[in-house]
Amino acid sequence: MTPPPLSPPTPPVPLPPTDFSINQMTVKQLPLPELVTACADLGIRGVGLWREPVQEYGVEAAAKLVRGAGLHVTTLCRGGFFTARDPAERARALADNRAAIDEAAALGTDTLVLVSGGLPAGDRDRDLPAARERVADALADLAPYAAARAVRLAIEPLHPMYAADRCVVSTLTQALDLAERFPADQVGVCADTYHIWWDDQAPAALTRATTTGRLHAFQLADWTTPLPHGVLTGRGQLGDGTIDFHHWRHLVESAGYTGPTEVELFNDTLWASNGREVLAETVRRYVAHAC
Amino acid sequence: MTPPPLSPPTPPVPLPPTDFSINQMTVKQLPLPELVTACADLGIRGVGLWREPVQEYGVEAAAKLVRGAGLHVTTLCRGGFFTARDPAERARALADNRAAIDEAAALGTDTLVLVSGGLPAGDRDRDLPAARERVADALADLAPYAAARAVRLAIEPLHPMYAADRCVVSTLTQALDLAERFPADQVGVCADTYHIWWDDQAPAALTRATTTGRLHAFQLADWTTPLPHGVLTGRGQLGDGTIDFHHWRHLVESAGYTGPTEVELFNDTLWASNGREVLAETVRRYVAHAC
Numbered sequence: 001m002t003p004p005p006l007s008p009p010t011p012p013v014p015l016p017p018t019d020f021s022i023n024q025m026t027v028k029q030l031p032l033p034e035l036v037t038a039c040a041d042l043g044i045r046g047v048g049l050w051r052e053p054v055q056e057y058g059v060e061a062a063a064k065l066v067r068g069a070g071l072h073v074t075t076l077c078r079g080g081f082f083t084a085r086d087p088a089e090r091a092r093a094l095a096d097n098r099a100a101i102d103e104a105a106a107l108g109t110d111t112l113v114l115v116s117g118g119l120p121a122g123d124r125d126r127d128l129p130a131a132r133e134r135v136a137d138a139l140a141d142l143a144p145y146a147a148a149r150a151v152r153l154a155i156e157p158l159h160p161m162y163a164a165d166r167c168v169v170s171t172l173t174q175a176l177d178l179a180e181r182f183p184a185d186q187v188g189v190c191a192d193t194y195h196i197w198w199d200d201q202a203p204a205a206l207t208r209a210t211t212t213g214r215l216h217a218f219q220l221a222d223w224t225t226p227l228p229h230g231v232l233t234g235r236g237q238l239g240d241g242t243i244d245f246h247h248w249r250h251l252v253e254s255a256g257y258t259g260p261t262e263v264e265l266f267n268d269t270l271w272a273s274n275g276r277e278v279l280a281e282t283v284r285r286y287v288a289h290a291c
Numbered sequence: 292m293t294p295p296p297l298s299p300p301t302p303p304v305p306l307p308p309t310d311f312s313i314n315q316m317t318v319k320q321l322p323l324p325e326l327v328t329a330c331a332d333l334g335i336r337g338v339g340l341w342r343e344p345v346q347e348y349g350v351e352a353a354a355k356l357v358r359g360a361g362l363h364v365t366t367l368c369r370g371g372f373f374t375a376r377d378p379a380e381r382a383r384a385l386a387d388n389r390a391a392i393d394e395a396a397a398l399g400t401d402t403l404v405l406v407s408g409g410l411p412a413g414d415r416d417r418d419l420p421a422a423r424e425r426v427a428d429a430l431a432d433l434a435p436y437a438a439a440r441a442v443r444l445a446i447e448p449l450h451p452m453y454a455a456d457r458c459v460v461s462t463l464t465q466a467l468d469l470a471e472r473f474p475a476d477q478v479g480v481c482a483d484t485y486h487i488w489w490d491d492q493a494p495a496a497l498t499r500a501t502t503t504g505r506l507h508a509f510q511l512a513d514w515t516t517p518l519p520h521g522v523l524t525g526r527g528q529l530g531d532g533t534i535d536f537h538h539w540r541h542l543v544e545s546a547g548y549t550g551p552t553e554v555e556l557f558n559d560t561l562w563a564s565n566g567r568e569v570l571a572e573t574v575r576r577y578v579a580h581a582c
Contacts, residue, residue, distance in 0.1 A: 119533050126535040128489070161452040163489035164533040165516045170489050198419070198454035198461050225456045230517040242410055242455040244417040 013042055013280045014287045021046030021074040023219065023264035024053060026282060030275035032057045036069045038276050042283055048075040048219075048262045049107060051100060063107045073109035074260040075154070075190070075217045076100065082138035083117035083131040083168060090138075093117075097142050105149040111216045112146065113154050113190045118165040131168045136178055143186040154216035155179055156190035159198075161231055172196050172205040179214050188214035191252075192264065194221035194235050197243045203251055210255035218252055219262045220245055220290060228268070235265045238285035245290040261290070304333060304571045305578045312337030312365040314510065314555035315344060317573060321566035323348045327360045329567050333574055339366040339510075339553045340398060342391060354398045364400035365551040366445070366481070366508045367391065373429035374408035374422040374459060381429075384408075388433050396440040402507045403437065404445050404481045409456040422459045427469055434477040445507035446470055447481035450489075452522055463487050463496040470505050479505035482543075483555065485512035485526050488534045494542055501546035509543055510553045511536055511581060519559070526556045529576035536581040552581070 022044055027035060032053055039047060047066065054062045054076075066073055079100040084090050097114075104112045116135045119125045139153065146153050157175040158167035169175050175189040189209050196202040209215040222236030222243050238245060249261070263282050270278045313335055318326060323344055330338060338357065345353045345367075357364055370391040375381050388405075395403045407426045410416045430444065437444050448466040449458035460466050466480045480500050487493040500506040513527030513534050529536060540552070554573050561569050 126533050126538075129491070132491075159451065160489040161450065161518065161522070164514055171491075174491060198451040200420070200423075200462075200465060223455055226521040227452065227518070229520040231452070231522065242417050247417075 011284060013283050015043045016045075016283045016286060017291060018045050019258075019260050020044060020283070020286055021048055021072075021260040021262040022279060022282065023048035023075075023077070023262045024050050025077070026263055026265040026270065027275040027278050028053070029271055030279075032062060033065060034275070036065055036071060038279050039071055040069050042280060044279075044283070045070070046072045046074040046260045046262070048077060048264065049073055049109075050077045051103060054103065054107065059103050059106050067108065072260070073107045074262055075111045075113050076104040076107055076109050078113045078115050078156075079153070080114035080167075081117035082114075082135045083120055085120050085125070085134070090134075094138060094141055097138070098145055101142070101146045101149055101151050104151045110150060111152050111154050111190075113156050113217055115156055115158060116167045116169045118163065118168060121165075128163065128168055132174070132178070135169065136181060139178065139182060139187055143182050147183075147186045152185060152216045153187045154190035155187065156192060156217075157195055159195040171199055172202045172209065176205050176209050176214060180212075184213040188216035190217035190219065191215060192219035192221060193243050193245065193248050194219075194223060197223055197248070206248070206251055207255045210252050210257045215252060215257055215259070217262065218257065218259060219264045220248075220286075221263070221265050233266045233268045233271075235267055237265060237267065237270065237281070238263065239289040249290050302575060304574050306334045307336075307574045307577060308582060309336050310549075310551050311335060311574070311577055312339055312363075312551040312553040313570060313573065314339035314366075314368070314553045315341050316368070317554055317556040317561065318566040318569050319344070320562055321570070323353060324356060325566070327356055327362060329570050330362055331360050333571060335570075335574070336361070337363045337365040337551045337553070339368060339555065340364055340400075341368045342394060345394065345398065350394050350397050358399065363551070364398045365553055366402045366404050367395040367398055367400050368404045369406050369447075370403050370433075370444070371405035371458075372408040373405075373426045374411060376411050376416070376425070381425075385429060385432055388429070389436055392433070392437045392440055392442050395442045401441060402443050402445050402481075404447050404508055406447055406449060407458045407460045409454065409459060412456075419454065419459055423465070423469070426460060427472060430469065430473060430478055434473050438474075438477045443476060443507045444478045445481035446478065447483060447508075448486055450486040462490055463493045463500065467496050467500050467505060471503075475504040479507035481508035481510065482506060483510035483512065484534050484536065484539050485510075485514060488514055488539070497539070497542055498546045501543050501548045506543060506548055506550070508553065509548065509550065510555045511539075511577075512554070512556050524557045524559045524562075526558055528556060528558065528561065528572070529554065530580040540581050
């Protein structure tokens, strides 16, 4: 009789460095209480939360749950979507962003990540510079409200493949230029390697953001191909793609960044897997590829 | 009895301006002789050819066919793929590019479009700056060979979503910086709206390319979403997407560009349609959206 096949041994999970933070979306299959428990079990100290699951659980209850586990909320994702031209729609967007700022404050995080929005749909609007100016207008409206609640607004440039339908701010330089219209403790940037890795001007912008105190959030995801239909859910696990994380981490650290580093993956394959195992593997990958 | 439903009337096809050129890939379902006849019927004067169908037909035969119909070959697509690190692979790429230059000369076009290549596959190469330097090395090797045959090399920046697997030159500024290491009549750029429309620095780069005699090719395609799996075959018909062609045409014209404008669409839906109808519709769209 042959013995049953052995499962490959599970590699041990190293203790993550204290700056490591897991973005909730990476393991969105885990309900918030399970995420919090799993983080505690693995020694994870930081978590980036999303508004929808937090609202579903209850903002105050979520704040209590996370605080009770000794977890630090590194960011709240996300505000933004500032590009509507219709006045009523703009007013709704601003009100929703004020609510997001309140939620961030309630959760005890100092950073609200902003995805600026694409070109307004349905009216064949093709004016990118005008849409970008409407983002600046919205920031001028929201920055004092956020500052009064000790929340910083972090403009996240999204990869240029999202310029039409998701985010008209396409480079870190653009995001930083926008942020610099406001005080650094009110408006900064969120730099995600997935969105900026291709850009030969991003290293200089990242250094500038860090030294001027405007790097409010730093996120990692790897670039893998082929991109899926709709290009939203193909963010690669660290080490699976073409991004040199040591390079990017070294850049921000040598410029003086001491904040958290979040891993944020949107990935259909990971979402279809066991959430705890994905979390453990993400810690392993972080230690292997980004430390 | 009700009469049978009428087909909607086919709108007339305007005579395209003399600077209009159709890139062969837009109607790749048309064999070369049919493409040439269809161009003659519609009064199209310029065509951008691709190496593979030209080789299949025979380079000399293709040159004779196109010349006989009074068609001008505006570009040959494409050389490039310069990023291999393996010496034998690099030597093969350079030899293939010399063949492409010879084919361009035989076809009577002065412009070979270059797609530079992505990161070398299979070896976890993550060094974009080094890959970009290998592109410069290849240009240094090929530019004199091309110049001796009166062929200009046109570096085409591809959208950043292709940086890993197709083209490490991601912006028009990058392409122009590379080109400017060489004489303007030897190395320039190919600007395609699909690849550069999102970039707030592209207008200045396009003006600079034009005024310095380095805009060797100008191509149009529209940006439509959602992007398809693999993001290669979703280039939109003019007017279907978010690109303001009047803006881009005005930019190059006001900077003094008098060369051809090619429409180059890779689009599964168009490829599955009647090639002659696609060609006629492309002329209509060009006149409506880019003139």
